[in-house]
Amino acid sequence: MKPALADRPKNRAGSLELRAMPRRAGETPSAERGREGFWEGDPSYPQAILTILTAMAIGVVFHLRIGYRFELPAGAALIGGLIYALIVCIVTRRWQTHRLVRWVSGVPFAVTSIVAVGLTAGVGAVIPSSQLERWIGIPTVFRSWTFWMLILAMLTNLLSVTARRCLPLTYRNFQFTLSHLGLILVILGGAWSGASLERSRLVVSLGNASDTAQMENGRAVTLPFTLQLREFTLESFPPTLALATLDERKPDGLAMTPGHQFVKAGMRERIGGYQVEVKEYLPRAALVGDRWHAVPFSTSAPAARIAVTDRNGALAAEGWVSCGGLDTDRSLVQLSPTQAIVMPKPRPREYRATLQIAQGEQRGTQLLRVNYPLSVGDYRLYLLSYDETMGSASEYVVVEAVRDHGLPMVYAGMFLLLGGAALMLWNGIGQPKGKETRA
Amino acid sequence: MTTTLAAPLAIAAWMAAAGAYAIRRPRAQRAADLLTMLGVGVGAVLLTWLWITLERPPLRTLGETRWWYAVLVPALGLLIGWRFQTRALAIPACFMGALFAFVNLQHPEYMDKTLMPALQSPWFVPHVIVYMLAYSALGLSCGVAAWALARRLWRREASVPEDVDLPHRLVMVGFPLLTCGLLFGAFWAKEAWGHYWTWDPKETWAFLTWSAYLVYLHVRSRHALLPRLNLTLLVIGFAVLLICWFGINYLPTAAESVHTYTRMD
Numbered sequence: 075m076k077p078a079l080a081d082r083p084k085n086r087a088g089s090l091e092l093r094a095m096p097r098r099a100g101e102t103p104s105a106e107r108g109r110e111g112f113w114e115g116d117p118s119y120p121q122a123i124l125t126i127l128t129a130m131a132i133g134v135v136f137h138l139r140i141g142y143r144f145e146l147p148a149g150a151a152l153i154g155g156l157i158y159a160l161i162v163c164i165v166t167r168r169w170q171t172h173r174l175v176r177w178v179s180g181v182p183f184a185v186t187s188i189v190a191v192g193l194t195a196g197v198g199a200v201i202p203s204s205q206l207e208r209w210i211g212i213p214t215v216f217r218s219w220t221f222w223m224l225i226l227a228m229l230t231n232l233l234s235v236t237a238r239r240c241l242p243l244t245y246r247n248f249q250f251t252l253s254h255l256g257l258i259l260v261i262l263g264g265a266w267s268g269a270s271l272e273r274s275r276l277v278v279s280l281g282n283a284s285d286t287a288q289m290e291n292g293r294a295v296t297l298p299f300t301l302q303l304r305e306f307t308l309e310s311f312p313p314t315l316a317l318a319t320l321d322e323r324k325p326d327g328l329a330m331t332p333g334h335q336f337v338k339a340g341m342r343e344r345i346g347g348y349q350v351e352v353k354e355y356l357p358r359a360a361l362v363g364d365r366w367h368a369v370p371f372s373t374s375a376p377a378a379r380i381a382v383t384d385r386n387g388a389l390a391a392e393g394w395v396s397c398g399g400l401d402t403d404r405s406l407v408q409l410s411p412t413q414a415i416v417m418p419k420p421r422p423r424e425y426r427a428t429l430q431i432a433q434g435e436q437r438g439t440q441l442l443r444v445n446y447p448l449s450v451g452d453y454r455l456y457l458l459s460y461d462e463t464m465g466s467a468s469e470y471v472v473v474e475a476v477r478d479h480g481l482p483m484v485y486a487g488m489f490l491l492l493g494g495a496a497l498m499l500w501n502g503i504g505q506p507k508g509k510e511t512r513a
Numbered sequence: 514m515t516t517t518l519a520a521p522l523a524i525a526a527w528m529a530a531a532g533a534y535a536i537r538r539p540r541a542q543r544a545a546d547l548l549t550m551l552g553v554g555v556g557a558v559l560l561t562w563l564w565i566t567l568e569r570p571p572l573r574t575l576g577e578t579r580w581w582y583a584v585l586v587p588a589l590g591l592l593i594g595w596r597f598q599t600r601a602l603a604i605p606a607c608f609m610g611a612l613f614a615f616v617n618l619q620h621p622e623y624m625d626k627t628l629m630p631a632l633q634s635p636w637f638v639p640h641v642i643v644y645m646l647a648y649s650a651l652g653l654s655c656g657v658a659a660w661a662l663a664r665r666l667w668r669r670e671a672s673v674p675e676d677v678d679l680p681h682r683l684v685m686v687g688f689p690l691l692t693c694g695l696l697f698g699a700f701w702a703k704e705a706w707g708h709y710w711t712w713d714p715k716e717t718w719a720f721l722t723w724s725a726y727l728v729y730l731h732v733r734s735r736h737a738l739l740p741r742l743n744l745t746l747l748v749i750g751f752a753v754l755l756i757c758w759f760g761i762n763y764l765p766t767a768a769e770s771v772h773t774y775t776r777m778d
Contacts, residue, residue, distance in 0.1 A: 180735075181731050181732070181734060181735035182735075184731050185728055185731050185732060185735075188724050188727055188728050188731070189724075189728060191724065192721055192724040192725070192728070195712075195717050195720060195721060195724075196717075196721060198712060198714075198717055198766075199714055199717040199718050199721060199761075199764075199766060200764055200765070200766060201765070201766070202765050202766050202768070202769060203769065205765070214712065216712040264710070271708070273707060273708070311626065311627045314625065332625075334624065334625040335625075336625075336626065421627045421629065422629070422630060423627075423628075423630070424630050424633065425630060443630075444630040444631055444633070444705065445630070445631065445633060445634040445704050445705050446704070447704060447707070454707070456705075456706065456707040474707050476707040476708065478708075481703075481709075484709065488696050488699065488700070488709075491692060491696060492692070492693060492696055494689075494692075495688075495689035495690075495692040495693055495696075496689065498685060498688065498689040498692075499685075499686060499689035499690065501685065502682065502685030502686045502689065503596060503686060
């Protein structure tokens, strides 16, 4: 029986000594530990916590001296990162039995740095950016020096342990190396991405070729190609109905009880205690006088003639309901002074833009859709949005142009991580059958 | 209508199975296996029906993912139980499946056919299903760990390293799947939004969940002889996972996330 946690030996820092594994070669016997200074003997959790706190403090000093809006040149980030990685690897391989090297590459340092990164990320995961900016002057912890100092500490641990364990490359070390090297590449590539990433947005209009985009910080950039919108297509899902009730407690004064069936002739649905039946449905309609008529225009609105009965089966109301469009106002069926059946705007199913792309003498037309970006030179183009007030008659789309030199390194890291995960899963499922464990 | 028929049937099957598993006789155990499979079968039929009638993968709303979880947990409990030659997972798996199915009956979320353009991606189905599998394995791991902790606490005994054996094996299945889900999400985000990682609140919670299990794996590798610490970390890890899955909707950062379509808005 192991001694209870409270009975375990404590080191000079007064913290619980969590090490439960047998002593390894080069480690100081525990009896001698009590007489050592804080950094003598084998460093463990207390030293790791102190180091991490120091890294955070350095981050705070950098923040106060430099601020958080710093821009590191992409080349410097890459070269600096690689040189740092090389130094850590060489030092680890050269002095791999040294107690400090073993500590930097050890579990206590790893656990402490992961927990510190997690806690810092947790701040960003819980506190909204506006609140954070009011409190500490930065909208996100993920761009703070403190966060990056912690990432550096974690990276140092990863580099050191990988350099230690990658050779000899046995099967067990192979899985370990895949996962850890993958994470190293993701962090280094991510840092390179952060320094080199160019994300800019441009409004691409019908009839106007444009090559000027705007970065996130408001800076205008000229792209090496021009874009022009040739055609925009929007497909929407059929509309649904909803019961709107006046409610002062809601921000917009309305409580909505949504129906979930698509509107079509003959559709019946119970919404908020009312039975709604669609008598007639016009996917494209316009209001002429007091009646809706089918029209062929894409700017028209869907409309439905409905009959609404209450819980007792008595007819509560009958009339036309429509979400309205560019050419016509919305229409609702009033049930009482505080309730009405309405038709929310149909949700978009898909939108796509046909773009004319000109680069030098080359000119071509390509289709851009959400989830299917286009590659033009170093850039990838993404369809972000359109003029929602105009709907399918939108005369422009918003395109994002992204150039990210760090992406191949990040993807390489991700694939290594996937490989490591696959091997871990294989080992996890393929473990020899164990003893019966009682529930 | 199908939901209100299928859910009580699945719940009844899993509860009956849990009762039969408690009778430690071979015939009762075999009957319990069959009842568990019946519940899983009914749940699978329900998901197939939803997929067909909604004309999209039923993986969009919180309610839909809860159904997947309710079906996958007992299924995984059976499969992993067979693989590891243990029935220790059977009762918690049946209870978890029944609990999540019951929650869905109490909160039948409205499921419509709409699917926003960003979700119409080849990554949608693998990303969510791999995550659901990971959640199932890690949920079972937490259940077994919590049970071991509670049992030891009740009997006033110190936890022993064997207590962590089964939950650890489940983490060895769940964590790689969690990693795959995270990476599939990153690949998808790159295709849909132009960048693989933006520290969106949902992404951050996914990272925190992954980190929590990473901490567990490191602690376990070094301190295997501290079972109570290991078991506690597994319970904490699953608590973080639950925040990532649906607790985030109640946090002040929820409004900043683009991944809010798991809510029934």
